[in-house]
Amino acid sequence: MKTLAVLGSTGSIGTQTLDIVRKYPDKLKVKLLAASKISKTLLKQIEEFKPEYVYTVEKVDIKGVRNLYGEEGLIQLSKLDIDLFINGIAGIAGIKPTYLLLKENKKLITANKEAIICLGEILKEKYSSIFPIDSEHSAIFQCLLTGRKKDVERIVLTASGGPFREKPLEEFEHITVEEALNHPKWKMGKKVTIDSATLMNKGLEVIEAHYLFDLPYEKIDVVIHPDSIIHGIVEFVDGSMTANLSYPDMRIPIAYAISYPERWDIEAKKLCLWEIKNLSFYKPDYKKFPLLKIAKEAGKKGSFYPTVLTVADELAVNEFLKGHIKFTEIPVLVEKVLEVANFQKPQTLEDIMFIITETEKVFKDIILKVLN
Amino acid sequence: MKTLAVLGSTGSIGTQTLDIVRKYPDKLKVKLLAASKISKTLLKQIEEFKPEYVYTVEKVDIKGVRNLYGEEGLIQLSKLDIDLFINGIAGIAGIKPTYLLLKENKKLITANKEAIICLGEILKEKYSSIFPIDSEHSAIFQCLLTGRKKDVERIVLTASGGPFREKPLEEFEHITVEEALNHPKWKMGKKVTIDSATLMNKGLEVIEAHYLFDLPYEKIDVVIHPDSIIHGIVEFVDGSMTANLSYPDMRIPIAYAISYPERWDIEAKKLCLWEIKNLSFYKPDYKKFPLLKIAKEAGKKGSFYPTVLTVADELAVNEFLKGHIKFTEIPVLVEKVLEVANFQKPQTLEDIMFIITETEKVFKDIILKVLN
Numbered sequence: 001m002k003t004l005a006v007l008g009s010t011g012s013i014g015t016q017t018l019d020i021v022r023k024y025p026d027k028l029k030v031k032l033l034a035a036s037k038i039s040k041t042l043l044k045q046i047e048e049f050k051p052e053y054v055y056t057v058e059k060v061d062i063k064g065v066r067n068l069y070g071e072e073g074l075i076q077l078s079k080l081d082i083d084l085f086i087n088g089i090a091g092i093a094g095i096k097p098t099y100l101l102l103k104e105n106k107k108l109i110t111a112n113k114e115a116i117i118c119l120g121e122i123l124k125e126k127y128s129s130i131f132p133i134d135s136e137h138s139a140i141f142q143c144l145l146t147g148r149k150k151d152v153e154r155i156v157l158t159a160s161g162g163p164f165r166e167k168p169l170e171e172f173e174h175i176t177v178e179e180a181l182n183h184p185k186w187k188m189g190k191k192v193t194i195d196s197a198t199l200m201n202k203g204l205e206v207i208e209a210h211y212l213f214d215l216p217y218e219k220i221d222v223v224i225h226p227d228s229i230i231h232g233i234v235e236f237v238d239g240s241m242t243a244n245l246s247y248p249d250m251r252i253p254i255a256y257a258i259s260y261p262e263r264w265d266i267e268a269k270k271l272c273l274w275e276i277k278n279l280s281f282y283k284p285d286y287k288k289f290p291l292l293k294i295a296k297e298a299g300k301k302g303s304f305y306p307t308v309l310t311v312a313d314e315l316a317v318n319e320f321l322k323g324h325i326k327f328t329e330i331p332v333l334v335e336k337v338l339e340v341a342n343f344q345k346p347q348t349l350e351d352i353m354f355i356i357t358e359t360e361k362v363f364k365d366i367i368l369k370v371l372n
Numbered sequence: 373m374k375t376l377a378v379l380g381s382t383g384s385i386g387t388q389t390l391d392i393v394r395k396y397p398d399k400l401k402v403k404l405l406a407a408s409k410i411s412k413t414l415l416k417q418i419e420e421f422k423p424e425y426v427y428t429v430e431k432v433d434i435k436g437v438r439n440l441y442g443e444e445g446l447i448q449l450s451k452l453d454i455d456l457f458i459n460g461i462a463g464i465a466g467i468k469p470t471y472l473l474l475k476e477n478k479k480l481i482t483a484n485k486e487a488i489i490c491l492g493e494i495l496k497e498k499y500s501s502i503f504p505i506d507s508e509h510s511a512i513f514q515c516l517l518t519g520r521k522k523d524v525e526r527i528v529l530t531a532s533g534g535p536f537r538e539k540p541l542e543e544f545e546h547i548t549v550e551e552a553l554n555h556p557k558w559k560m561g562k563k564v565t566i567d568s569a570t571l572m573n574k575g576l577e578v579i580e581a582h583y584l585f586d587l588p589y590e591k592i593d594v595v596i597h598p599d600s601i602i603h604g605i606v607e608f609v610d611g612s613m614t615a616n617l618s619y620p621d622m623r624i625p626i627a628y629a630i631s632y633p634e635r636w637d638i639e640a641k642k643l644c645l646w647e648i649k650n651l652s653f654y655k656p657d658y659k660k661f662p663l664l665k666i667a668k669e670a671g672k673k674g675s676f677y678p679t680v681l682t683v684a685d686e687l688a689v690n691e692f693l694k695g696h697i698k699f700t701e702i703p704v705l706v707e708k709v710l711e712v713a714n715f716q717k718p719q720t721l722e723d724i725m726f727i728i729t730e731t732e733k734v735f736k737d738i739i740l741k742v743l744n
Contacts, residue, residue: 142614146517151635153642223645233617238631239624239640241617242514245605252611259610263523268611270525273595273653281645 002083002258005032007055007097010041012189013088013111013133013254018045020255020266028258031082036093038062053080078104084258086133087112090189091314092356095119099349102126109133109257111250113208114314118307118352120211121345127212131257135186136205137212138253139232139244144213146242147234155215156233156241157205158225159284160185162197165226169288175327177320185228185248194317198330199284203295204313207306210299217300222292224282229271247271290331294338304343304355311359312337319367329370336366374455374630377404379427379469382413384561385460385483385505385626390417392627392638400630403454408465410434425452450476456630458505459484462561463686464728467491471721474498481505481629483622485580486686490679490724492583493717499584503629507558508577509584510625511604511616516585518614519606527587528605528613529577530597531656532557534569537598541660547699549692557600557620566689570702571656575667576685579678582671589672594664596654601643619643662703666710676715676727683731684709691739701742708738 004021008014014035021028034055035042046054046065054062055077059069068076078100085101087094087110094112101108102123110116111133120127132138136157144152163182164175180197181190188196195201206220223233233243246252247269255266286293291313298309316333319325325333340362346352376393380386386407393400406427407414418426418437426434427449431441440448450472457473459466459482466484473480474495482488483505492499504510508529516524535554536547552569553562560568567573578592595605605615618624619641627638658665663685670681688705691697697705712734718724 142518142612146514146614146616147635148633156645225645230615233645235642236635237637238627238635239618239621239638239642240514240628240635241643242518243602243615243617244518245613245615246611249611255610256612261520263519263608263610263612265609266611270607270611271613273528273597273605274655277653279651279653281649283646 001027001029003029003031004258005034005053005077005080005082005085006030006088007034007086008088008090008094009033009045010035010039011088011090012187013086013250016251017086017088017254017258018049020251020258020264021049023266024264027264032077032080034077034097053077074100078106083107084109086110086254086258087115089115091191092118092311095352095356096349099123102129105129107131109254113204114310116208116211117204117310118356119349120207120306121302122347122349122352124211124214127214130212131260132208132212133250133253133257134205134208135231135248135250135253137209137232138256139230140209140213140234142244142256143232143234143242147236151236151238152215152219153235153237154219154221155209155213156221156223156235157202157209158228158230158232159199159202159222160196160228161224161226161282162199164197164288165224165282167288172288173326173328177323180320180327184226186250188250190321191314191317194320194330195313198291198327199289200291200295200313200330200334202284203292203299204310206296207299217296222284224284225279226282227276227279229276229279245271291334294331294335298338303345304341305338307346307352307355308338308341308343308359309334311356312363315360315363315367324367324371333363333366333370337363340366373399373401375401375403376630377406377425377449377452377454377457378402378460379406379458380460380462380466381405381417382407382411383460383462384559385458385622388623389458389460389626389630390421392623392630393421395638396636399636404449404452406449406469425449446472450478455479456481458482458626458630459487461487462563464490464683467724467728468721471495474501477501479503481626485576486682488583489576489579489682490728491721492579492678493674494719494721494724496583496586499586502584503632504580504584505622505625505629506577506580507603507620507622507625509581509604510628511602512581512585512606514616514628515604515606515614519608523608523610524587524591525607525609526591526593527581527585528593528595528607529574529581530600530602530604531571531574531594532568532600533596533598533654534571536569536660537596537654539660544660545698545700549695552692552699556598558622560622562693563686563689566692566702567685570663570699571661572663572667572685572702572706574656575664575671576682578668579671579681589668594656596656597651598654599648599651601648601651617643663706666703666707670710675717676713677710679718679724679727680710680713680715680731681706683728684735687732687735687739696739696743705735705738705742709735712738
């Protein structure tokens with residue numbers, strides 16, 4: 001029996017995690033649920049999974065559970081004796097819990113790429129206790145099992161190319177929020193769906209892969225693969241490649257991370273290649289999707305740049321989602337913030353948090369000019 | 373420094389093995405070369421690699437090397453203190469050396485599927501010391517590293533489909549030897565090239581996989597993949613698949629078997645997926661390629677059937693290569709031999725050799741009727 005803490009339990013990753021717990025009640029026990037605030041969904045989850053602890057940002061009173069809350073609650077949470085912490089928190093809100101859990105050497109299952117990226121410069125030595133559940137990084141993790149790290153020639157992250165792969169560049173400025181939220185292959189949260197449409201998601205994943213697998217950027221490539229069947233590839237020096245394939249279903253990498261080194265049947269749809277018939281591959285188009293390049297460059301620079309990139313993108317995506325800016329203005333804003341930003345190389349969590357709040361100020365200044 | 377014995381050194385697998393030795397003279401030392409008879413190629417190889425031993429079927433006198441020969445020499449060979457024995461002998465001629473080497477618990481690198489199949493019923497418990505270099509089985513070996521054996525849902529062997537995948541069935545009886553020897557993707561010996569054209573090769577590989585990986589036939593599938601880029605796939609119970617990819621180049625699986633657990637750069641062409649653009653998959657056509665089905669059924673029956681199948685096919689292919697029979701008569705002959713053959717379940721090498729010679733007689737009877 002493995003005990004679990006599910007952070008962001010009402011979100012996309014959280015609910016899919018609980019779906020797996022539902023299938024394996026004899027193997028998994030939820031000991032903690034965490035969400036930003038109390039909600040009908042959270043209350044239902046508490047009723048169903050009967051956790052010992054519930055974390056919320058503000059104090060709440062729920063019968064039968066111990067409520068951890070606020071900053072202090074987060075610290076208490078990170079010290080709990082729980083086998084696996086699943087971090088399904090979206091965006092930079094996940095940084096602090098990620099930091100605390102890694103500091104406590106907890107086994108952390110996470111798709112929170114923003115946290116992995118922002119903490120990469122200061123906490124990389126703890127990253128071996130991270131089990132990634134981004135489908136691409138889960139794929140790379142699995143493929144790396146087929147050889148020695150030193151024999152890796154490069155890794156290849158696949159990208160669906162998002163909904164606008166075939167749209168002419170001229171039409172990009174008219175892209176609506178609804179169009180951008182309509183991802184052809186993956187059902188995900190809003191932020192990551194927009195990031196997939198701009199290919200920023202893949203840029204962030206390149207940086208994430210750099211920190212997670214301790215590989216130089218020269219060894220991390222991206223290929224567009226609209227079918228979203230191959231999720232990641234490791235190429236070895238002998239010319240051999242190992243790839244991970246499945247239908248796009250986030251439950252597969254989540255279940256793998258939880259069940260590892262076992263694999264459990266989660267009734268995922270089995271892949272039949274002659275039904276699929278074709279797998280296709282394209283070179284990324286940096287003109288249509290400048291953020292992929294911008295992200296890689298920020299990654300290569302290291303220091304404070306990955307954090308600034310992450311924050312600027314999250315804020316720009318929010319502005320787009322609110323209808324304040326055009327789709328094509330997302331990369332423009334991110335690039336402007338990166339140009340202006342200038343900080344000391346971060347050494348501590350405080351440094352990272354400082355870079356985040358300062359970047360938010362820089363962003364605010366720039367967006368005000370854009371909106372006026 | 374690893375010491376090697378190269379059996380069938382003048383053949384396709386043998387020469388490619390020596391090509392790898394040439395690239396890594398500091399890591400590999402050829403201690404023995406074996407060929408059926410002395411030839412210019414063998415003499416050149418002896419001069420270049422300076423082995424301590426040379427095996428030939430008949431006694432020969434070569435300056436500076438110890439000649440092992442005949443039955444007795446084969447036994448001496450199997451007892452030599454050499455790290456890796458590479459068996460590049462084609463067809464059923466490889467059975468005896470395979471048997472002797474496995475009995476001596478030698479590390480055996482082999483693509484000799486006929487030997488693996490014929491000895492499967494009597495020597496399977498020794499098969500863990502076999503390292504397969506058929507590209508498909510090497511692929512499966514690698515993919516199996518990403519999970520526990522008990523979590524395997526099935527394995528999938530890919531088949532190029534050979535040169536006649538798109539040829540209409542009506543034209544099959546006019547297929548010439550030259551056409552059948554013109555494999556679109558792989559450069560191989562004649563026997564295996566014809567087997568690839570009939571898809572018998574894939575049928576034999578299914579049986580080989582059954583014995584090598586100890587998997588029931590229900591868990592071994594075949595998919596037609598004309599690009600010959602994916603060589604094998606393992607599907608796990610969680611819906612995840614691991615695949616092995618490379619350009620078709622036998623040196624890759626040979627080098628992998630030799631260098632394992634390392635991987636060495638052998639200057640193989642690196643795979644670029646957006647240059648490849650497309651990977652396609654089809655269901656096998658059992659009407660055009662009945663031998664795939666015949667082979668699977670013989671495999672499922674077990675006992676003497678896999679041996680009879682192997683011998684009948686080798687003989688039928690020889691008749692086709694000599695221009696005695698049509699392409700479409702190969703499966704007819706094999707099926708007829710399988711119908712007539714009836715033996716005790718083999719227990720010993722003698723039983724296997726008896727089945728082989730008796731099957732040869734059965735075949736001779738049948739072919740005489742066909743040719744008259």
